[in-house]
Amino acid sequence: ILWALTVLTSLILSGFFIAPIVQKFSDSPTYTTVANTNYPIWHLDFPAISICPNIRIDSKRLKEVLRNEPWSKLDKYSLDQVLPKVLKKYLFLPGMDSNFEDVEADMKSFVDQYHQYIPQLLRSSIYSCQSLFQNCKWQGIATLCSDLFEMRKTDLGYCCSFNTVRQAEQFDFQDDEGFSFHNYYGEDYFELVDYTLENMYDNDENIYANDEDPTKRKRRSTPEVSKPKVTRLRRTNSAGTSLGLSFSIVIPERSTDDYTIAAFDGFKVQIHSPYDFPEVEGRGLAVATNQIAFISVSASITRSTENVKAMNRDRRNCFLSDEELDDYYIADGVQFNTFDNYTQKSCLLECQAHLIFKECQCIPHYFPSFSKALGQNTTCNHTGLDCLINHQHLLNALKPDDEEHSHQLMEGAKCNCPQQCDETVYMTEFSQVPKSSSVSSKEAGFGNTSDVYVYFKQFGVIEFSRDQLFSLADLIGALGGIMGLFVGFSVLSGVELIYWFTLRLFNNH
Missing domain, CATH: 1.10.287.770 (YojJ-like)
Known part of the structure; x- marks a missing residue:
């Protein structure tokens, strides 16, 4: 016993x-530890920088565009009264809290008739990057601003970005002959050719030859495009205020046609990963007129070992960038099949696009174009715009897996988007001071400007290792x-x- x-x-x-x-x-099954507290910055991409001025429309460019069809056929009332109100509704869409159903009947009729063309009208009438930036320097060397900043889609529409990969470049679409449709997604067709206002229209014809099928759209009077332009990301081996990216931005002055999206004169800037869709409205920093802004950047890098990468996808609870996800559903009935490589941000973007399209039969005009993935035209008539306003929770919040505390939170999109196994996260410290009156550029005839310095704070960043x-x-x-x-x-x-x-x-x- x-x-x-x-x-x-x-x-x-x-x-x-x-x-x-x-x-x-x-x-x-995995754990994360600090592997290196001084990982060299030249081994990672310089962060992307997206900038949106608060005054969104250049009145002079707008007048030029309105001389072409279909806008040239508008009567004076529609041109002077209805169109400005409609444009403001579109510009304020990301933060709009009043239903589109509350607007006048003539605005609804106008949107229903011209909704296919309004997003392009906004694109054509914004301030160009060439007109906004001056005195650009990269790593302390004077550089043409046009070589640094390009138009990119953001949650505020088209804005100017540095070191930002087009969402279109990350899309995974090919036809039967192997030709990539990258140039039809995200950033418009003009991004791949020599864009000028003068050659955007030809003989007063609409810029699109076919408005229903985006893969058949043709550009009038423009050079042929052989290959989509590929963004080459920049890196730096220097740290400090004067050895990153610096520039001056001209702040447009308010006019009688006030297309301003914020209550202050200035712009918003966001520091983000080069591969992420810019969320300037939701996550950007505000810089006022006649300021000198300093944005120091640090980063953390997470690298997964080969043992982790060899684990089963469900066990490691993170996804590889080149993971085969044909059988993975990011939401009910929604597969991850639009982007070529997986990132958590791209997963959330695709998930939100599908969910909002399911509710409204359209997606916001500032989203990358998912018309090929969704198989339908995605522009919104007035009913669709009203639906977007009523379902902004699908764009601004995520539904937690923990149902116990969900009653305390707003409704959100139910998306199954795990973190990446390898990722880089950028952190910022921000400060700004007023310019001295003695160096005011307005007196020199340049208008109101602000200076911005973006730079790595130190030569090394923290590297984490995820292991089994x-x-x-x-x-x-x-x-x-x-x-x-x-x-x-x-x-x-x-x-x-x-x-x-x-x-x-x-x-x-």
Whole structure:
């Protein structure tokens, strides 16, 4: 009896110590530690910078565009009264809190008739990057601003971005002949040719030859496009105020036609990953007129080991950038199949686009164009715009997996988008001071300007390593050690037990 109690006690104690190890193997298959506190900045991309002036429309460019069809056929009332109100509704769409149903009937009729053309009208009448930027320097060397800043889509429409990959370049679409449709998605067709206002229209014809099928759109009087333009990301091996990116931005002055999206004169700037869709309205920093702004950047990098990458996708709870996700659903009935490589941001963007399209049969004009993925035209008539306003929670919030606390939160999009196994996160510190009146550029005839300096704070950043906590060999070793300690168990004793309770029972010789 004493021996039986001793064996039973040993088994219970071994089970007591084995249980947490098995649970940790099951619930926490990976762990993250600091691998390097001085990872060189020249091994990572310089952060992307997206800038949107608060005054969104250049009145002079707008007047030029309105001379072309279909706008040239508008009557004076529609041109002077209805169109400005409609444009303001579109510009304020990301933060609009009043229903589009509340507007006048003539505005609804106008939107329903011209909704296919309004997004392009906004694109054509914004301030060009060439007119906004001056005194640009990269790594302390004077550089043409036009070589640094290009138009990109953001949550405020088209804005100027530095070191930002087009969402179109990340789309994964090809026709039967292998031609990529990248140039039809995200940033418009003009981004791939020599864009000027003068050659955008030809003989007063509409710029699109086919408004229903975006893959058949043709540009009038423009050079042929052989290949989509590919963004080459910049890196730096310098840190400090004067050795990053610096520039002056001209702040447009308010006019009688006030297309201003904020209550202050200035602009918003966002520092983000080069691969992320810019969210300037939601995450940008505000810089006022006649200021000198300093934005120091630090970063953290997470790298996953080969052991983690070899794990099952569900066990590691993170996705590789080149993961095959044809069988993965990011929302009910929605597969991740639009982007070529996985990032959490691109997953959320595709998920939100599908969910908002399911509710409204259109998506916001500032989204990358998902018309190919959705198989339909995605521009909004007035009913669609009203639906977008009523469903902004799908664009601004995520529904948590924890239903216990969801009653305290607003409704959000239900998206299954795990983190990336390898990722770079940029952090910023921001300060701004007023310019001295003695160096005011307005007196020199340049208008109101603000100066911005974006730079790495230090030569090194923090590198994290994500590794496998317990491999199968580690688990077997831990279990064997505990069993050996408490009950003297080994492979040989296991074989001996099998022998005594099988062969030995039937053979006494």
